[in-house]
Amino acid sequence: MKQALLVIDAQQELIEGNEDEKCVFQKEKLVKQINLVIDKAIESDSFIVFIRDKDVAEGKGEGFQTHRDITIPADAKVFDKEATNSFHGTPLLNYLTEKKVEHLVIMGCKTEHCVDTAVRTATVNHFDVTLVQDGHSTTDSATLSAEQIIMHHNEILDGHYNVEHFSDVRGAQEDLFQPRHNDYR
Numbered sequence: 001m002k003q004a005l006l007v008i009d010a011q012q013e014l015i016e017g018n019e020d021e022k023c024v025f026q027k028e029k030l031v032k033q034i035n036l037v038i039d040k041a042i043e044s045d046s047f048i049v050f051i052r053d054k055d056v057a058e059g060k061g062e063g064f065q066t067h068r069d070i071t072i073p074a075d076a077k078v079f080d081k082e083a084t085n086s087f088h089g090t091p092l093l094n095y096l097t098e099k100k101v102e103h104l105v106i107m108g109c110k111t112e113h114c115v116d117t118a119v120r121t122a123t124v125n126h127f128d129v130t131l132v133q134d135g136h137s138t139t140d141s142a143t144l145s146a147e148q149i150i151m152h153h154n155e156i157l158d159g160h161y162n163v164e165h166f167s168d169v170r171g172a173q174e175d176l177f178q179p180r181h182n183d184y185r
Contacts, residue, residue: 002101003177004047008086008108008118008136010034010070011056013063015109015137024109024137025146031069033135033172034107038071044177047099048076051086053114086118093125103128103179107135107172111146111153119157119167128181129167131157159184 015030017023024030041048050066057063059080066072079090087093096104104127106118115136122129133154138146158169168180 001103001179002047002099003041003044003103003105003179004049004096004099004101005037005041005105006049006051006086006092006107006118006122007034007038007066007070008051008106008114009053009056009110010050010067010108011052011063012065012067013057014053015067017139018057018063022139024139025150026137030109030135030137031067033132034067034070036172037105037107037132037135037176038073040175040177041105042073046105046177047096047101048073049092049095050076050078051090051092051108051114051118052078052080054080054082084113084117085121086114087121087125096127101127103130103177103181105130105132105176107132109136110138111136112138112141112149116153116157119160123160123162123165123167126165128165128179130176130179131167131169132176133169133171135172 160167
């Protein structure tokens with residue numbers, strides 16, 4: 001089975017914050033987990049795709065780039081997006097389809113926006129998804145703390161389905177590239 005790691009909006013300014021925005025919750029842990037899962041993706045011979053949001057740092061400069069402490073493999077693909085949805089207006093779906101990918105491991109920022117949308121859109125587009133439980137982050141909202149938002153999304157996206165395809169939530173230490181989806185079918 002072909003698999004891909006999708007790292008969403010793990011960009012310097014989004015993770016570290018700026019004069020207007022706070023840094024994401026547990027930013028050091030997030031970067032560490034992303035690097036851990038990148039290593040697992042390499043070991044499992046999975047494709048690696050980075051998505052960058054053009055709204056971050058106005059789409060330019062160091063702030064727009066993937067976080068400086070994240071290792072980007074030479075053969076990783078990078079797609080830039082202008083929407084919350086990583087699949088909208090990008091070559092992502094075509095790329096994954098051409099590569100015959102069936103399972104996506106998803107992590108990155110921000111939990112309630114781009115990560116949530118990617119998980120849901122992927123299941124609609126015939127992918128099984130593993131969301132990395134401790135591999136996505138966000139900032140506090142007016143209503144909920146970042147930690148509450150993350151815990152809520154881990155709960156509601158675990159088992160989210162579109163009949164044939166669904167999402168599973170697992171920790172970064174687990175064998176993410178040995179999907180468990182068939183155990184539930």
